[in-house]
Amino acid sequence: MDKYNRVIVGGSAHTVGMGGYTLGGGHSPICRFYGMAIDNLLEVEMVMADGRIVTATKTYVHTLYNNGSTSNVSDSDFFWAVAGGGGGTFGVSTGMVFKLHHPPESVIRVMMVYPILTFYGEDVLSQVVGKLQRLFSDELPPEWGGYLIFDGETDAYGSRGHLTFVLNHLGPNTTSSYKYLQELLDFLPTKRFFNYTEYKTFFDYEIEITERYPYFLGFVFNSLIPSSNIDSEFTEFVRESVLSKPTLTSAVTYTATLIGG
Numbered sequence: 001m002d003k004y005n006r007v008i009v010g011g012s013a014h015t016v017g018m019g020g021y022t023l024g025g026g027h028s029p030i031c032r033f034y035g036m037a038i039d040n041l042l043e044v045e046m047v048m049a050d051g052r053i054v055t056a057t058k059t060y061v062h063t064l065y066n067n068g069s070t071s072n073v074s075d076s077d078f079f080w081a082v083a084g085g086g087g088g089t090f091g092v093s094t095g096m097v098f099k100l101h102h103p104p105e106s107v108i109r110v111m112m113v114y115p116i117l118t119f120y121g122e123d124v125l126s127q128v129v130g131k132l133q134r135l136f137s138d139e140l141p142p143e144w145g146g147y148l149i150f151d152g153e154t155d156a157y158g159s160r161g162h163l164t165f166v167l168n169h170l171g172p173n174t175t176s177s178y179k180y181l182q183e184l185l186d187f188l189p190t191k192r193f194f195n196y197t198e199y200k201t202f203f204d205y206e207i208e209i210t211e212r213y214p215y216f217l218g219f220v221f222n223s224l225i226p227s228s229n230i231d232s233e234f235t236e237f238v239r240e241s242v243l244s245k246p247t248l249t250s251a252v253t254y255t256a257t258l259i260g261g
Contacts (some may be wrong), residue, residue, distance in 0.1 A: 006100035007202050009037050012209045019093045023082055029168045030202060032145045034101050038083050045095035046082070054078065054091065104143075104170035106198055107205045108178070110185060113193035116150070116161030116239060127189045128163055129235045134184060136227040141177035143170045152242035155192070161242050162192070168205065173198075 009028050011021055018037075023044075026037020034040065045055045053064040056079045063071045082090055116125040134140065135148070146167035154160050169178050199205040 005103060007034075007103040008098050008100060009034050009040050010206065011037075012206070014209065018096065022096060023093060029145045029147075029205075030107075030170060032140075033104075033142045033170050037098075040099040041083065041096060042099055043095075043097035044079065044082060044093055046091035046093050048091040053094075055095075056082070103201055106170075106172055106200060107202050108169040108171075108173060109146075109195075109197045109199070109205060110165065110167045110169070111193065111195040112165040112167075112185070112191060114163045115155070115157070115159035115190060115192055116152075116163060116243065117159060118190055119158030122190060124190050125161070125163060125239055126232075126235055128187065129230060131184050131187050132230050133227045134181060136230055139180075141180050143175070143177040144168070144181060145170075150238050150242050152244070157192070159192070161239070 007030075009026065009031055010018070011026065011028050022037040022041055028034075028037060031037070031039075043055065043057045045053065047053055051066045055062040055064075056075075058076055058079050059074060061073050061075045061078045063073075065071075078090075082093075114124050114128050116123075118124060132148075144167060146165070149164040149166065150161070151164070152161045155162070165184075167181070171177065173179075197208075199208075
């Protein structure tokens, strides 16, 4: 958010620069409402391998050549090629212009952690996955975003593996969009952790994000997959794969990014 009370679509990871992040698509905790970073890119400036400086939008390309001459052409292909399709293969991005948005009234972060298999052998994963249909439904309001993470670590309680919800909602908890997931938020089979925090701005939300080290072997999927695929076969695949590497240094993590719906 800037001094004019506007918000720009950015990611949660503080180690990711806007160049590669944007040209790679740029999913964000708020992109289901505002669009991905690449959807908000209005103009990109790139230095090409031969030294040309290209400034492109969705409708035109301006080129500054090494000898000082310039050209302007009506062309949408260049912008389309760098927009989410590996822009770094064409040149080095040196400048970007983004669309700004009016900020939400508030940002709510809800974090919930469930064990996959408890110390007593209770299978919590199957119970929780049964509640994911609404999260992966086309009906999920765009105000909801965030991440769903499966890991295989063993915790202090002796439980193996975890299912972690890191969800965010744009707007207060009195809205119908927030209440859409009320059943999931209230679900308590063997919940290890629950945290609810309300922020005034997305910037306040962002500065509290802390990154975890070391990095893990991760696999990413998103809510473009049909909710019918969240079935017993999916549950068994996740359980076996993450529990096969339960230690901290060799954990396998699956992250679902809520960019569909």
